[in-house]
Amino acid sequence: MNIGQAAKASGISEKMIRYYESIGLIAPVGRTDAGYRVFSDKDIHTLRFIFRARSLGFSVEQMGNLLALWQDRHRASADVKAVAYAHIEELDNKIERLMSMRRTLQHLAEHCHGDHRPDCPIIGDLAGLADPLDAALSSEHPTSPESVRDTVSQS
Amino acid sequence: MNIGQAAKASGISEKMIRYYESIGLIAPVGRTDAGYRVFSDKDIHTLRFIFRARSLGFSVEQMGNLLALWQDRHRASADVKAVAYAHIEELDNKIERLMSMRRTLQHLAEHCHGDHRPDCPIIGDLAGLADPLDAALSSEHPTSPESVRDTVSQS
DNA sequence: TTGAAGTTTCCTATCATTGGAGAGTTGAAC
DNA sequence: GTTCAACTCTCCAATGATAGGAAACTTCAA
Known part of the structure; x- marks a missing residue:
């Protein structure tokens, strides 16, 4: 072949x-x-x-371990299980990290008007406003770098 | 500074x-x-x-877009929201892919004895057995490359 | 003046994967 | 027999985000 x-x-x-x-x-x-x-x-x-x-x-490294176990007739299934659970834990960590991002973003996006106006809690959060939702909902001015910088340096 | x-x-x-x-x-x-x-x-x-x-x-590219929107006093919050939702979708895809892996692995690991014996549905699945759980639970021999290859070439 | 700590640019590496260049090989049609 | 397309070979480079190090230079305090 x-x-x-x-x-x-x-x-x-x-x-x-x-x-x-x-x-x-x-x-x-x-x-x-x-x-x-x-x-x-x-x-x-x-x-x-x-x-x-x-x-x-x-990962490639983990696959190397698994291949070695596969080729070992005298392996203990406990060893395989350990590799599997270690990987499950890694997956859990990654999933939790992504879900945390998702939650935050979803929360911000839900409160964004999504219209022609510039005010937006998403940008507000990224710009570091103390309370981007309130700020976006109540402020009369957009949260552009200059206005934010002013706010920050005044504080 | x-x-x-x-x-x-x-x-x-x-x-x-x-x-x-x-x-x-x-x-x-x-x-x-x-x-x-x-x-x-x-x-x-x-x-x-x-x-x-x-x-x-x-991503860096998305951050570039967000920075541009941030600096644009005349941005529409709808544009920001669109970037956010696009990213949420990406996150969802990644999460689903990881959770699918997790489910499969968890299922296999749950049925692994985890003792000194070599039989293991995890290895069995990777080796491509039709039904790794059954095979691992009922077979008398470990699922090492040779035995699997024999099984496969016999089929 | 000296020395430590900070900064500069440039090169390298990571991980898994893809792309391409340039050279050689195979196999089938003519 | 030749020709041509398809295949394979090795080597080099790139991706994206990040880290590490080397050699040269700057700063600042003792």
């Missing part, structure tokens, strides 16, 4: 297959006399393993 | 301030005769704006 077929069969691009080989995530595969890579069924299977692990968000 | 003080006051590292200047996100600031950057109150305020936008997950 050539690299093109291997890419199609595994879901991993040719570029990435070469890359994974270059960084040692996968062992160097066979070569023809002309230097073309030759992929065995086992190689393809390893690539599919990587494809699935990647789609679960595992 | 020197760059060190500006970094402390804004929460953005010196490195990143220079970077933001180099890519044109912020205009070049003043310089002393010796070439040291000099930050005005307004510059600091812009940096804080960027700091807050970044902490809400906006």
Whole structure:
């Protein structure tokens, strides 16, 4: 099997297959006399393993660990589980960070008129107004850099 | 104000301030005769704006748009709102992708014995078994590359 | 005057991935 | 047999946001 077929069969691009080989995530595969890579069924299977692990968000380093565990007949499932839970925790952290951003932004956006007027609590928050919602709802002037700077330097 | 003080006051590292200047996100600031950057109150305020936008997950490009809107006294709040909602959608996509990974991984991990035995539905799933949970729960042999390959090539 | 701390620019690296250039190989049609 | 398209090879560069370091220069206080 050539690299093109291997890419199609595994879901991993040719570029990435070469890359994974270059960084040692996968062992160097066979070569023809002309230097073309030759992929065995086992190689393809390893690539599919990587494809699935990647789609679960595992990093290259974690995939290396998982591959090692996969190839270890005497592994303890507890070790695999530990890698999985460590990754779940990472995912949780990322999710929480994104959801926190989302909450803040949603809250600000909900209170933005969204019309032709310049006043906007979103800009107000970014500009660092103490209470961007109130400011936007009550102020008569837009929250542009100059006006904000004035406000700030006056305080 | 020197760059060190500006970094402390804004929460953005010196490195990143220079970077933001180099890519044109912020205009070049003043310089002393010796070439040291000099930050005005307004510059600091812009940096804080960027700091807050970044902490809400906006990309450099989006921050450029937001800065332009901020500096535009005649902006329509609808434009700001549109940028915000576009970003919320991006956040939603990222969150959903991560949560999907989390769900799958959690499901697999819950069914992993987590003991000294090698059988593990997590590895089984990565290896591409049709039903990794069943396979892991019922098989007598670990799901190592060779055994999987045999299984696959037999099918 | 000296020395530490601050600043400058420039180069490098990260992570995972994509793109391209230039050279060589394969395989099928003519 | 030649030709031509499709494929593959290696190497180099770029992405986006950030960090680290080197070498040279400036500032400021002791």
